[in-house]
Amino acid sequence: MLSDKEVAAFKGWLTKRGAIVDPPTNVWEVLRVRTCFGPFVVYQNKAGRQTWPDELVEILNSYKAKQDVALSPDLKSKVKLRHLIDDLVARDGPWCWFCEVGFLSPDSAAITIEHLVPKAHGGPNHPSNLVLACRECNGEAGSKSVSEKVAMRDLKRGFVCEQAEKRHASV
């Protein structure tokens, strides 16, 4: 249970550590904040009793213990993205799925994640629908269908040319 003044000080500390404090949406909210551990709301009833989510109490304990913690909600998506890229590299290798140009580093800004079935067409954010692509190929793939993307990949990797050459050689 914190006084208004203590809540204000806690809000200041949260903001400094990257959390986003949002304005209350009703009179019963004492604190509304988004962090990398999720969004939290503290409520206060008519009797002045506050309800704190357990995880926010842990963050409050870090504040009281003067621990330095990073709380930006962006951290969560970055960590998730990092895991996703690692999974795709483990499955397909560290290069563009279309042209097979190698990525020097998995942290490279050149890496993009391509949805085989576009999100706009209900393609899920699941690895089965995702491949790594360089910026150029990602741009080129644009709104192509899955079969057009596979054809684009085959063309880029030279599969089509090799087959054509083989046919040519066998004539």
Ligand SMILES: [Zn+2]
């Ligand atoms: Zn590429």
